[in-house]
Amino acid sequence: MENTSYDIRQLNEKIHQASAFVDLLNLELGKVIVGQRYMVERLLIGLLAQGHVLLEGVPGLAKTLSIKSLSSAINGKFSRIQFTPDLLPADVIGTMIYNQQKNEFVVRRGPIFANFILADEINRAPAKVQSALLEAMQEKQITIGDNTFKLEEPFLVLATQNPIEQEGTYTLPEAQVDRFMLKVVIGYPTKEEERMIIRQNLNPQPSQKINPIIQPADIMKARDLVREVYMDEKIERYILDIVFATRNPEEYKLQKLKPLIAYGGSPRASINLAMAAKAYAFMKRRGYVIPEDVRSICFDVMRHRVGLTYEAEAENVTSENILSEILNAVEVP
Amino acid sequence: MGKQIIVKTLILFAILGYGLGSQAQVQVSARTDTNRIRIGEQVKLILSATLPDKGAGNVVFPQLPDSFTHWEVVSRTGFDTSAANGNKVLQQTLVLTSFDSGSWNLPALKFDVLSNGAVTDSAFTDSLLIDVGTVEVDTTKAFKPIKAVRSVPWSFWDYWLYFAIGISVILIGIGLFVYFRSRPKKEVLKPTAPAVPPYEVALLALRQLKEEKLWQQGDVKQYYTRITDILRAYFEQQFNIPALEQTSEELLQHIKPVTILNQQRDRLRDLLTIADLAKFAKLTPTPEEHERALSQAFEIVEWTKPAVEKAKESEKANDADAGKTEGAGN
Incomplete structure (x- = not known):
């Protein structure tokens, strides 16, 4: 094959080499996490595409273990915040405390000063605390008193929501949910996977330790490379078609979806879909994006960005159903 | 004594007087x-x-x-x-x-x-x-039979309501008849057989593409887009695979049940892979690869041609059998 576009070949090779750590990372995480490859893959997409991940799943699906293991494999700092109704913003970001010896106020940093944050059951805390976290996610800096602190990079927030208990929760508003790049819905492991989990937990010998595979600085370099992944204008148009079909389905011969959609994806949806597709291509060790990449992460990027009408809810139509219809109607380039 | 008589007499008169009053x-x-x-x-x-x-x-x-x-x-x-x-x-x-x-x-x-x-x-x-x-009966006269029922003289006003209902029903019937006769009739869409079978359309389009000499003019991306689009449209029309809305990988998965297409799976994979690289990765294949991509597309369509014709013949045979059965039944 003659290469008239030398840059792409170089880039492809560069990415092929640079993304080798993904396989190593998967192998290392596989030592302690059985199954849940989908979730781990999405966590990596979030990490590489500089997005945050909202995870929805019943308790006991190794959410904490996954992010903790990922943090260890990247040699990052991990902290977990259990969101409760009485949590205060200061409990998350930190506060000023008075030091009697020095006779001055000093900053006491909150748990948000870490590379990997697990915001467990984010919808249990009131809006004020949620806003504090979401602001930090967006700005990547914290202001305590007169001091502004930049958050450590890489900075990945994995927030969880329990879909089965809604009593006494503060549902995240659409504007806040939109700040998460991905909303990942995880299910139970398979029977075989669960058998392995039982064995692993009943093993009298302590479980294997996760060794650092790469350093946070390597992740930062990988992030730069992800941005360089080539995206053809055909792919850009495909992304736009998908996002616009959520806003104006009738323009894509999907008139039946019009009464089911309250609002479609925002421009942030298009940006995130493009970024996540690039990260996915990187993980597949490619220097360019193909339609498969877009389709693979489309549900996770878009499911929380398509608002449903009461009619859709009454008919048990989910945003996944709507996205399936759209993907089946929009022509692939 | 005299006093008592006077008092009693007065009381008696008073009582009588009250009663009379x-x-x-x-x-x-x-x-x-x-x-x-x-x-x-x-x-x-x-x-x-x-x-x-x-x-x-x-x-x-x-x-x-x-x-x-x-x-x-x-x-x-x-x-x-x-x-x-x-x-x-x-x-x-x-x-x-x-x-x-x-x-x-x-x-x-x-x-x-x-x-x-x-x-x-x-x-x-x-x-x-x-x-x-009592009523006097003249026994000298003969007994008369019971009188017959008297008929009441016919009056229109006794039956006007029935007339009104009957006329209304007739008028509504006429109105509906006129409405359905006069409304614009929907055009009955007759299934029209495509003038040219899909595989011929595909072959024609591929020949046209060859004549256009797109890659020779440097429009490699458009060349591969056209090849894959022709094939996808052909699969959609001929085999009912929604190929236009599927990615390369999905398409390769969906041709599995179509045996004759699945036999061309490797060839199709080669073609789609090189097309994806040309379309999405800015890579320009060699002239030999260009030629090979087009000839692969021709081969895939040609390969499926006998199956299409066979299906058509069996369809015709089925129709003929059905006609014979009907004739025998009559």
Whole structure:
């Protein structure tokens, strides 16, 4: 094959080499996490595409273990915040405390000063605390008193929501949910996977330790490379078609979806879909994006960005159903 | 002694005087409109009570049962109140009949006079004698048969409602008939067989692409886009695979059930891979690869041609069989 576009070949090779750590990372995480490859893959997409991940799943699906293991494999700092109704913003970001010896106020940093944050059951805390976290996610800096602190990079927030208990929760508003790049819905492991989990937990010998595979600085370099992944204008148009079909389905011969959609994806949806597709291509060790990449992460990027009408809810139509219809109607380039 | 006689005499006169006074206050009467009826005929019994307008209290009329000796009450009116000479006159009319012949006595009827809610006096009417006669039968004449049913003269107004309903139904029927006849008829879309079979369309498009010499002019991306689009459209029309909305990987998965296409799987994979690289990775394949991509597309379409023709022939044969069966049945 003659290469008239030398840059792409170089880039492809560069990415092929640079993304080798993904396989190593998967192998290392596989030592302690059985199954849940989908979730781990999405966590990596979030990490590489500089997005945050909202995870929805019943308790006991190794959410904490996954992010903790990922943090260890990247040699990052991990902290977990259990969101409760009485949590205060200061409990998350930190506060000023008075030091009697020095006779001055000093900053006491909150748990948000870490590379990997697990915001467990984010919808249990009131809006004020949620806003504090979401602001930090967006700005990547914290202001305590007169001091502004930049958050450590890489900075990945994995927030969880329990879909089965809604009593006494503060549902995240659409504007806040939109700040998460991905909303990942995880299910139970398979029977075989669960058998392995039982064995692993009943093993009298302590479980294997996760060794650092790469350093946070390597992740930062990988992030730069992800941005360089080539995206053809055909792919850009495909992304736009998908996002616009959520806003104006009738323009894509999907008139039946019009009464089911309250609002479609925002421009942030298009940006995130493009970024996540690039990260996915990187993980597949490619220097360019193909339609498969877009389709693979489309549900996770878009499911929380398509608002449903009461009619859709009454008919048990989910945003996944709507996205399936759209993907089946929009022509692939 | 003399004093006692005077006192007793005065008390006696006082009592008598009071009694006479009370009787003079309420006057009651009963009369009939006739004192001779034939059996089954009706007689009106008019009961009336005259009370002074002030201070006489009230009067309770006699309650005759619906049937009493020789008499039956057919109907009774309400109480009619009128004024006459400063008195209040209450009146009730009862219609009586009797089915027993003879002279029958209507007994004296009792009116109770009420004052402050208590019966203070009573008054009675006179009894009345009424003759109830039978119908005289002239036995010298012959018995006549029962008269036939009389026919009522026909009148339009007895049946106007039925006429109105009937006419309305007819008018609605005519209206609906006119409406359905006159409304614009929907065009019946007749299934039209495509003028050219899909594989011929695909071959034609591929030949046209070859003649256009796109890659020779440097439009490599467009060249591969056209090749894959022609193939996808062909798969969609010929094999009902929604190929235009599927990615390369999905398409390779979806051709699995179509055996004849699946036999070309590797060739198709090669073609789609190189096309994806050209379309999305800015890579320019060699001229040999360009030629090979087009010839692969031709080969895939040509390979599926016998299957398409075979399917068509079996379809025709099925139709012919069905026609024969129908003919035999007739």
